[in-house]
Amino acid sequence: MAGSVCVEEDDPHVNSVVDMSSRDLEEVPFEYRVVGRFHCVTQLLLQFNSIVSLPDDLPIVFPALETLNVSGNELETLPDSLSLLKDSLQTLSAAENVLHHIPEGLKKLVHLRVLRLRGNKLVRLDNVFGTNMTNMRELYIDENQLVRLPSELCFMTALEILEASDNKLTYLPDCFGNLKMLKVLNLSNNQLKEVPSSFSQLPSLITLDISNNMLSSMPNQLVSSYCLQSVFLNDNLLTVMSEWFSNTSQLQELDISNNSLEGDALPQAFGLQSPNVQFLSLAGNHVTRLPESLCNMSHLRELKLGSTIPEIDRRAFQNGNWLHSLPEEFGGLVSLERLWLDENKLNCLPQSFGSLSHLTFVDMCQNLLSELPDSFCNLSALVTLYLSRNQLSVLPPDFGKLSQLLEVRLDNNLLEMLPKSFEELTQLKTLDLFCNKLRDFPRFLVNFSQLSRLDLNNNLFKFNSDDVPLSFCKKQYASRPDVEGWKGKARVDILPMEGQKVILSKTESDEACEPLVEMSDVFRRALFKGQSIWKSHSQSGKRPVDASSIFKSCLREVIQFEDTMDNQADLKSDGVFGSKQDYDKTPADAVDSMRSVKDSPENWLPPCEEDWDAEINENNHATDVQFLDSLSASQSQYKDQVVVNLSSEQRAMLRLTLEKGLPYYDVKDQFYINVALQTEKSMVKQDLPVGLTQQLIVEGQFDDL
Structure with a gap:
């Protein structure tokens, strides 16, 4: 027992805790089932064991329980005798079990304030909640298999938190608007097609998450819009934004990505009426224009207007928006740090873009950009830049001023040369120049000592390929320390390289070209093979x-x-x-x-x-x-x-x-x-690694290896 046990019968007000959590118990030990010994214990902690059932006499042994935690066990049901704790029990946690059934006696726990039933196998909650459970503050019923919520839920007028995500809910009770004190509502990952009209009467909502449902519309009005701070409506079927979005002065997070919003989408005055927004996502819609007022959102830190599909899963289709341009005063987003504009139809950037002095990440892949404004080089904090699949034929002369850059992806463009200032980007770790029209080999790359990923394939280089060193790694084991039973291997990628010089065959066009300078391993691989860069390059x-x-x-x-x-x-x-x-x-x-x-x-x-x-x-x-x-x-x-x-x-x-x-x-x-190859094709076995199980047989000359 980790906590103390109250045994002083002359002082019934002494609080105590019995903690038997994480002990691999399969049942409540017999010594904790002695009537009269634990009459003043207020907390019984049995979480993270393997208990399959609770004894019916548990409320008799612990009559003063205020908190009972049996989460993380293997319970299929709870004893109906828990109703005997109706005068004391305030918190009941039975999350992460295999509960199929909740006894009706639960409705007698009128003092219950917190109920956690997350991660079970509940299909229904009928006859579980009583009309007198008005003290309930927090209800967690997420990650079950519920298809509907009982109407008795509406009598929990003091409820502040309702977590019901990851179920199979298809509708909400008509009286849902009675939950006047509700502040946090999570109904994400269900099958809701609509919400009742009373939903608009919820006056206290601060966080609203109805993402990943099948909603085609939301109520035009929402009483709590003025106090909402976080709204997540992403992954639905919404075609328009409701009128109440024009009255969200406290809003800080808004995600309406992956819907079917078209045209302007956001209200024209949205940026003025919601000046405190820090995160905004309109990704994966059909938005064609952004309101000018957006540029007044001086607290905005992340703006997502591109694709919602992870790049490894993308195929040859458009998943971003249909933006052709950005507002002229886009640079007014002075706090912006991360920006996604990938998979749009942008053909230019405003000159004010260079005023985004806090910007560290930009993704503008798969647009129609043919050039970047000179002000782009003022993005002094930029660390990651994705410009793949555009129509860039030239970079600004001062591109090298972006001295903080660590990752640059310029693949699938029309670049014929790199500006001289590019050689100043010596901190680069990743550079992708795949599939451009470069003719002059960027010899300065050999000075990029931090470079670990480089792709120069599919360009128009012409050079002498003489004296290119060829390296390979041999399998080695690390030295064994003086520790009994220790086994380990050295990482292959940090072992010293062994190699030999291989003279490649020349062509006539090579004769007039200068030989390459000595190359690092990453440079060599980029030249002859192309280092993998996790970015879709084409189709x-x-x-x-x-x-x-x-x-x-x-x-x-x-x-x-x-x-x-x-x-x-x-x-x-x-x-x-x-x-x-x-x-x-x-x-x-x-x-x-x-x-x-x-x-x-x-x-x-x-x-x-x-x-x-x-x-x-x-x-x-x-x-x-x-x-x-x-x-x-x-x-x-x-x-x-x-x-x-x-x-x-x-x-x-x-x-x-x-x-x-x-x-x-x-x-x-x-x-x-x-x-060793002989003239008659006979082969001689030499220095085979220990444990090699493969076989090599050449016309009977080799035995099994």
């Missing part, structure tokens, strides 16, 4: 890649060596090179198959669009199969390394690699098999 969240240029020469060489390959031993494997049907294919068969697709290599190559799930797993690759086309046969002096547990496309490339005598690198699983 259905996949990034297009020019697959034909990757393996074109590889296919060409295979076709040329067809006769030679017909005379060589067939490569077979178990669990490495393909399915059972692939084992029976001869090299000639494979070549015939490849010849049939030589004009459409994308049908044979790895998927030519970016798959985000796959990119997560491959995020730390030092290189991939894109190197194979550029590697020359003269590099056979390097010790070849083959990684197991490959994808089907990688298996196909591995087969071609072995035929061409080229090395293959992959660090996906950090498992390596070192092999």
